[in-house]
Every structure is written in C-alpha cells, then in structure tokens.
Amino acid sequence: MPTELLGGLLFLLLPVAAGSGWYFARKKYFNPSSYVEDVAPEYYKGLRYIIDEQPDKAIEVFLKLLEVDSETVEVHLALGNLFRRRGEVDRAVRVHQNLIARPTLSTEQRSQALVELGVDYLRSGLLDRAEVMFESLLTTAYKSRAALYLVEIYEEEQDWDKAVECARIWQQNSSHKLNKRIAHYYSKKAEECLADNDLKPAREFIKLALKEDSNCAHASMVEGHLEMLEKNYKAAIKAFKRIEKQAPEFISEVLIPLKTCYRNLDKSHKFLEYLHELPTSQTGVNQIIELSDFIEENEGSDNAIRFLIDKAEELPSVRMLDRLVDLSLIAEEGENKTKLECFKRLTGKLVEVKSAFKCSHCGYRARSIYWQCPACKNWDTVKPIQGVVSEQF
Numbered sequence: 001m002p003t004e005l006l007g008g009l010l011f012l013l014l015p016v017a018a019g020s021g022w023y024f025a026r027k028k029y030f031n032p033s034s035y036v037e038d039v040a041p042e043y044y045k046g047l048r049y050i051i052d053e054q055p056d057k058a059i060e061v062f063l064k065l066l067e068v069d070s071e072t073v074e075v076h077l078a079l080g081n082l083f084r085r086r087g088e089v090d091r092a093v094r095v096h097q098n099l100i101a102r103p104t105l106s107t108e109q110r111s112q113a114l115v116e117l118g119v120d121y122l123r124s125g126l127l128d129r130a131e132v133m134f135e136s137l138l139t140t141a142y143k144s145r146a147a148l149y150l151v152e153i154y155e156e157e158q159d160w161d162k163a164v165e166c167a168r169i170w171q172q173n174s175s176h177k178l179n180k181r182i183a184h185y186y187s188k189k190a191e192e193c194l195a196d197n198d199l200k201p202a203r204e205f206i207k208l209a210l211k212e213d214s215n216c217a218h219a220s221m222v223e224g225h226l227e228m229l230e231k232n233y234k235a236a237i238k239a240f241k242r243i244e245k246q247a248p249e250f251i252s253e254v255l256i257p258l259k260t261c262y263r264n265l266d267k268s269h270k271f272l273e274y275l276h277e278l279p280t281s282q283t284g285v286n287q288i289i290e291l292s293d294f295i296e297e298n299e300g301s302d303n304a305i306r307f308l309i310d311k312a313e314e315l316p317s318v319r320m321l322d323r324l325v326d327l328s329l330i331a332e333e334g335e336n337k338t339k340l341e342c343f344k345r346l347t348g349k350l351v352e353v354k355s356a357f358k359c360s361h362c363g364y365r366a367r368s369i370y371w372q373c374p375a376c377k378n379w380d381t382v383k384p385i386q387g388v389v390s391e392q393f
C-alpha cells in the first residue's frame with residue numbers, strides 16, 4: 001500500500017512543498033527559512049506516517065499543512081481523488097468534507113468540492129447522500145455534470161421518471177444525446193404498467209419511447225406483449241416484426257410469441273413462411289428449433305431430425321443437439337431408448353446452465369434478456385448468443 005500511495009502523494013505534495021508551501025511561507029512569514037523550520041518538519045512528519053503505513057495520521061498532517069486557500073484547493077481535490085481512485089473512499093470523503101467545511105471557498109470551488117464528495121458517496125454505494133449532493137448542484141454551473149451522475153443514481157434506483165428528467169438536463173448542454181437511453185426508461189415504465197395491468201398508460205409510454213428512438217426494440221417487444229394481452233394478435237405481430245429492422249439480433253427472442261399469435265389467428269402456415277424468409281444469421285438457433293417443431297407437427301419426427309442434422313452442420317449448437325435427442329427418443333424403444341435417455345440428461349443439463357446472452361462490452365453472461373448490462377451498466381450491449389462457437393458452460 002504505502003509505495004503506491006507514497007508515489008501519488010509525493011507527486012501531489014512535492015510541488016506544494018516546493019511551490020505553494022514556499023508561497024505560504026513567503027506570504028505568512030516573509031522568510032523562506034522560517035517555512036523550512038515551521039512547515040517542512042510537518043511535511044516530513046506526514047511522509048513518515050505514510051511510510052509507516054499510517055495513512056489516517058498522514059492525512060491529518062497534510063490537511064493541517066495544506067491550509068485551504070484558493071492556491072491549495074486543487075491539491076485537496078487531487079488528494080481526495082487519489083484516495084478514491086485507490087478505492088479508499090472513506091479517506092477521500094474526509095478530504096473533500098474538510099475542504100467544504102472551509103468558509104473561504106468561492107462558489108465555484110465549493111460546487112467543485114461538492115461534485116467530488118457526491119462521487120465519493122456514489123462510489124461507496126451511499127446513493128441517498130450522493131443524490132442530495134448532486135441535486136443541490138442542479139442550480140449551479142455544475143448542473144450538467146450533476147445531472148449525469150443523477151442519471152446513474154436513478155437508473156440504479158429504477159426511478160425512471162427522474163432518470164428521464166436528468167437525462168434531458170444533461171442533453172441541454174451536451175452534443176451527445178441520451179435519446180436511446182430515454183427510450184429505454186419509457187419502455188421500463190411501460191413494462192411496469194403492463195405488470196400492473198394498466199394497459200392505457202403502458203401504451204402511452206410505448207409511444208413516448210418510440211418517439212424518442214424509433215429503433216427501440218425494447219419498446220416494440222413490450223408493445224407486442226401488450227397487444228397479445230388485449231388479444232390484438234395482428235397488431236402484436238406487427239410490433240414484434242418491427243424488431244427485425246430495429247435490432248435484428250433480437251428477433252430470435254420473439255419467435256415463440258409470434259408463433260402463438262399466428263396460431264391464434266389460425267395462420268400457422270404464415271409463421272412457417274416467415275421463418276423460412278428470415279436469414280439464419282439473424283435468428284440463429286431459435287429459428288431452427290422453431291422450424292423443427294413445425295416440421296415435426298406437420299411432417300413427423302423423422303423429417304424434423306433430417307432437417308436438424310442438415311442445419312447442425314451450418315450452425316452447430318448444444319440446444320440443437322438437445323432437440324435432436326428429444327426427437328430421436330420418440331421413435332426409440334428398449335436399450336437404445338435407455339441410452340438416449342442417459343444422453344438426454346447430459347444435454348439437458350448443458351442447456352440448463354448455458355448462457356443465452358452476452359455483453360459485448362464487458363463479457364457479462366446472462367440467461368435472460370437485459371437491456372442494461374448489470375455489470376458494466378451499458379445499455380444495448382447484452383445480445384443473444386448465436387451458435388456453439390459463442391456458447392460457454
């Protein structure tokens with residue numbers, strides 16, 4: 001610990017000792033030699049505490065040594081940030097609180113210190129305190145930065161209304177747009193309404209989401225499920241199929257509800273046509289399994305097996321193998337059936353533990369759909385995994 005911290009502090013404090021310290025020495029004592037006598041011993045004392053692995057005592061010394069003044073605010077901020085970067089958030093909080101407590105700060109410096117203290121709280125998981133800190137900054141020159149941190153907090157708290165509000169504040173002063181994220185927030189609101197069976201507001205939120213980002217597959221997916229609940233199967237098919245253009249990689253996730261919609265309209269043959277039209281590269285294994293189900297229902301298991309064997313060469317997958325074993329079991333009897341059942345237990349277990357989604361940013365793997373990655377918090381980075389090459393157990 002001490003080596004890295006020592007390096008960081010030396011980097012920070014040497015210029016202080018050599019520059020600001022001498023400045024203060026001159027300012028206060030009008031005599032550099034008196035600085036050496038009065039300030040430098042304290043400075044060395046602080047360094048000694050670091051070498052002796054007593055960083056708290058070192059902080060006390062440095063905080064006293066670095067009298068807060070317009071000349072040393074930057075040093076305090078840098079010292080606090082250094083501690084935070086090292087994961088020592090408690091110490092960062094102490095440094096930043098010490099800074100804020102000084103009455104001599106300008107409004108600008110005070111806001112800057114409040115931002116840093118807010119980040120300390122955020123990184124230590126004290127969301128309530130961070131929220132208060134950043135909200136107090138919404139009327140300052142730091143409002144844009146504060147709004148972006150608030151977006152992070154409200155996403156964590158799943159307060160989608162406030163997340164929308166702060167994303168809009170941030171957009172006002174930025175060339176970057178958050179409209180894709182805002183569309184997800186509205187889609188989340190629609191999902192919540194759908195769960196409570198409040199279909200009218202759910203419909204409104206879907207509209208808002210698509211207005212914000214016409215390519216929001218999340219909104220189309222919620223819309224499809226809403227229309228299914230209302231038994232508007234034609235409208236549901238329209239919403240689900242929209243995903244093909246919005247985010248083709250997600251069409252595989254709506255094939256089962258699409259099949260249900262076509263069935264309820266007594267148009268299963270249309271679903272089969274649609275499956276044949278879709279390129280395998282977009283839908284991967286889900287499409288092939290759906291097709292094999294359809295072939296089994298209409299032409300028998302032998303044809304479905306032949307179809308799967310053909311496709312397995314094109315896009316090998318454990319899920320396809322598992323389905324192949326299912327189909328083979330139908331016609332088998334006796335010893336062969338026992339062997340296949342044993343094989344099925346194995347493939348069944350493999351499918352059970354398999355990740356179906358992966359984050360392209362951080363590699364996080366999941367078994368269900370996440371529009372925001374739970375690990376790296378990016379939106380739209382968790383995508384369905386297609387084929388055995390990407391499958392991991």
Ligand SMILES: [Zn+2]
Nearest residue numbers: 359362373376
């Ligand atoms: Zn991620």
